[in-house]
Amino acid sequence: MEVKKIETEAIIIGGGPAGAGTSLYLTDKGIKHVIIEREQFPRDKVCGDACSGKTAFVLRKLHPEWLQEIYSEEQQFMPSHGITFVAPNGKPLNIPFGPSKVAGETAPGFTATRLVFDNYLFERLPSQYNEIYQEADVKEIIRNESGVKVTFTQGAQTIEVSAPVIVGADGDKSIVRKQLLNDNISDKSKAIGLRAYYEGITGLHEKNFIELHFLKEVLPGYMWIFPLPNGMANVGIGILSERIRDKKINLREKMLYAIENNPNISPRFKNAKLHGKILGWGLPLGAENRPVSGDRFLLTGDAGSLVDPFSGEGIGNALYSGMLAADAIAGALENQQFDAEFLKNAYDKPLYRRLGNELKISLALQKLSRFPWLFNFVVNKAEKSASLSDTISCMFTDLDLRDRLRKPSFYLKILMNK
Ligand SMILES: Cc1cc2nc3c(=O)[nH]c(=O)nc-3n(C[C@H](O)[C@H](O)[C@H](O)COP(=O)(O)OP(=O)(O)OC[C@H]3O[C@@H](n4cnc5c(N)ncnc54)[C@H](O)[C@@H]3O)c2cc1C
Incomplete structure (x- = not known):
């Protein structure tokens, strides 16, 4: 031809x-x-x-x-109104996103299957x-x-x-x-992630907050539960490639273990049903x-x-x-x-x-999040301090505020209750 x-x-x-x-x-x-x-x-x-x-x-x-269209298609796109961090000690910190300032857009971000x-x-x-x-x-x-x-x-x-x-x-x-x-x-600048689709997970936030679970055994990575339309959720786990190699981690086993045994996670999966296969892919950081x-x-x-x-x-x-x-x-x-x-x-x-x-x-x-105690400490404090929760909430949109998170003075101020 x-x-x-x-x-x-x-x-x-x-x-x-x-x-x-x-x-x-x-x-x-x-x-x-x-x-x-x-x-x-x-x-x-x-x-x-x-x-x-x-x-x-x-x-x-x-x-x-297009965005107006996306936010109106509730069967396919789900607006996300916040994020829940779960510290290694199991304590959750709910961080609502500020409302979208754009008319017709009900939230600053959304979830949808790829x-x-x-x-x-x-x-x-x-x-x-x-x-x-x-x-x-x-x-x-x-x-x-x-x-x-x-x-x-x-x-x-x-x-x-x-x-x-x-x-x-x-x-x-x-x-x-x-x-x-x-x-x-x-390997230093790569992570590997697994993804599974589940139906029927209970205890999801009423405003569709996406959840990041910083499990001690996968730090500086995390497990996630992201609500999707139609009662579905994207559940996954991600971790640095060098850590998988060095510690010989079986990511699939880690994720299933958490789903079956983690006291904060497993009761919520009691009647949940896995749809399709658990699949993995690389994240070039x-x-x-x-x-x-x-x-x-x-x-x-x-x-x-x-x-x-x-x-x-x-x-x-x-x-x-x-x-x-x-x-x-x-x-x-x-x-x-x-x-x-x-x-x-x-x-x-x-x-x-x-x-x-x-x-x-x-x-x-990412480097700081290797330390479970630091997570526990910030989440414990933020739970009791509305102003600290507000600061963390604003960090998602304000880069200068986010920059503060990597400075020791940020943690010192929390320690001193300032
Ligand atoms: C487990 C996991 C969880 C993640 N979670 C999130 C998340 O929640 N939010 C987020 O923002 N990002 C997330 N990411 C990252 C996100 O998936 C990627 O950054 C994003 O897909 C990048 O888009 P891309 O267009 O560069 O690549 P891709 O989406 O991979 O698209 C590449 C396209 O190129 C095509 N292609 C590849 N090779 C060829 C070839 N030789 N010839 C022709 N076509 C080719 C492929 O078929 C594909 O359609 C996650 C990644 C992983 C692995």
Whole structure:
């Protein structure tokens, strides 16, 4: 069969949140692009399924009506009004989020299975500026001075697409990262997570608070229970890869043990039913100023290793990096410059101006959260102090406040009851 040849302005590998964010913003700028996706949507992705205010921000900036739609689709999307931290000693701390300031948005964030959320975005990608190929198998990526050429197959058809620049939005096992950045993420900056769907867990918060259980045996990781629509919940556990390797931890056993034996958790699962299999996937954790571009390529989302090292949040960062990648591509096309130096200034720098400090603070918090006594101490105090609970609540939106959490003076002040 004849090889189909396409010339375009940008190639995106991967149609998850990072690829969708890039595509939506390229379309907004009228830039032609091709999306090459390995799977057929709707497709599943192992995740906690919690979308934060950053996800809402990127979508709202372009299509505010989509968020209104999301918040009105109660069978598919569940607004989240807060978070419950459970300290290693079992004490819970409920932190309500402030109400959303945007009319029509009932909460600052929401939960939805990735099957639903990613498909919601994917269905909105087609435009006059793109061509989308699903169930596509990338065979070769060639980069030279004149551009990037990707050869892939779709069924019996072979397609060759050429462009001046390529975006790696192909997730944790990114082939674009591997081939063009020549850098694999080390165990130190990776975590592994498991996810299961349960129906009928009791004791969920009436306002759908997401729950983080900082079990002593998985610190600095945690177990989570995130309510979903239709009586379902996403239950999972995440922990640093180096810890799994060093302590020879069986994550599945740890999670099932907690579900069966933890006095705060197991009674709530008495009549709960597991739906489907317990599945695992990697979380490539972000660190300030790690390269996310080079000659003729940009890495977004998990391909760029941009997951928050404390919370495990990656959907918002994937969408956000996609938005900035589109800006950088617009600048590169305008200047006809696609070299590493140009893309670093156009993409890495703005990205880390927004995310760098957040990643740094989260890494420090991840290190602090190795200490169960510190958790117990803060939660015990916050339970008795409305002002401390308020401060912690504001930390989710206020980066300066969150920064205080990593400073010894914060804990000293609590100790002194100030
Ligand atoms: C257990 C677990 C829990 C998590 N919980 C949360 C959470 O609650 N909230 C949150 O915000 N984040 C969470 N994350 C992180 C989040 O899932 C990721 O950060 C997010 O999916 C990144 O989006 P992405 O578009 O970069 O990658 P992905 O969502 O992985 O999308 C990549 C896409 O690329 C496609 N692809 C891959 N390889 C190729 C190829 N060779 N050719 C073509 N296409 C390809 C894939 O099919 C996929 O569609 C969690 C992660 C894990 C593992």
